[in-house]
Structure formats: structure tokens, C-alpha cells
Amino acid sequence: VASGSEAVLGLPFRLLCIACKRRSETPAEASAEWFFRGEGEAAFHKILEYSPEEPPWVAPGPFLGVLSWNGSRGTRDLQDLSVRLEAVGRPHGGHYVCRLRRNLTFEGYVYSLARNQTLRLAVVER
Incomplete structure (x- = not known):
């Protein structure tokens, strides 16, 4: 599911990333990472990591x-x-990558996968 692409300066904004399984009856465990690359920057850097067993790291x-x-x-x-960005600032405009890592458990084996979703966020006055 694509996130919105414009955030108003100073207001909260939710960066949406949905990664549903195709088969809900398959047990799974997942973790998430978010990466950011500002406008004009060459590389992405990790900004958030989330695992259900630990508090989020920012x-x-x-x-x-x-x-x-x-x-x-x-x-x-x-x-x-x-x-969620609580108050969007100019430094928050740029490119984001949401990365899902999921382990699906089947009889006799575990299947691991990773998925990335990329979005661009523009910060606007109103």
C-alpha cells in the first residue's frame, strides 16, 4: 500500500507501509527497518528498527x-x-525505504523473505 507523498511542515504525518501475508493460517514472525536518504544525499541510512520483542530503536x-x-x-x-513523524521538519523530506523481514514456518522448514517498499516524501508549507 503506497503512503502519501506530501507532509505539511510542523504537522504529524504517518508513513504507511503495509505487508500482508497471502496465507493467514501460516505462522510467521517479522521485524521491520526504516531507512532514509535526504535530497541530494548519496546513501540511505537506518533510522528505525522494530522487533516485537524489543522497544523500537531510533x-x-x-x-x-x-x-x-x-x-x-x-x-x-x-x-x-x-x-509516525510527530512534527515534520525540512530535514525529513527525502526518500524512505521500509524493509520487512519475515520467517514463515511450515511443517519441517522455515522460509525467510525480505521485502522493501520505497517512497518519497515532500515537505510542503500547507
């Missing part, structure tokens, strides 16, 4: 105290990997 810098987990809770199989 990187020091412009996202600390502003970015929070806003996805699935109370389950080891994450379907909603969304995050």
Missing part, C-alpha cells in the same frame, strides 16, 4: 524524539510497518 539525529513506531503491536507477525 537513530540519533533529526529523527530522534520525532519518529515513532505506528504499526502492528501485540503480535510477532507484523502486517502494518508504519511509522
Whole structure:
């Protein structure tokens, strides 16, 4: 599911990332990572990591105290990997990658997969 692409300066904004399984009867465990690359920057860097067993980790810098987990809770199989910016600032405009890592458990084996969703966020005055 694609996230919105424009956030208003100073207001909260939810970066939407949904990763539903095709077969709900298959047991699974998942974790999420978010990466960011500002406009004009060459590389992405990790800004948030979430695992159901631990509190979310947010990187020091412009996202600390502003970015929070806003996805699935109370389950080891994450379907909603969304995050929330409490007050969007100019440094938050750029490219984001939401990465899902999921282990599906079948009889006799575990299948691991990773999926990335990329979005671009523009920060606007209103």
C-alpha cells in the first residue's frame, strides 16, 4: 500500500507501509527497518528498527524524539510497518525505504523473505 507523498511542515504525518501475508493460517514472525536518504544525499541510512520483542530503536539525529513506531503491536507477525513523524521538519523530506523481514514456518522448514517498499516524501508549507 503506497503512503502519501506530501507532509505539511510542523504537522504529524504517518508513513504507511503495509505487508500482508497471502496465507493467514501460516505462522510467521517479522521485524521491520526504516531507512532514509535526504535530497541530494548519496546513501540511505537506518533510522528505525522494530522487533516485537524489543522497544523500537531510533537513530540519533533529526529523527530522534520525532519518529515513532505506528504499526502492528501485540503480535510477532507484523502486517502494518508504519511509522509516525510527530512534527515534520525540512530535514525529513527525502526518500524512505521500509524493509520487512519475515520467517514463515511450515511443517519441517522455515522460509525467510525480505521485502522493501520505497517512497518519497515532500515537505510542503500547507
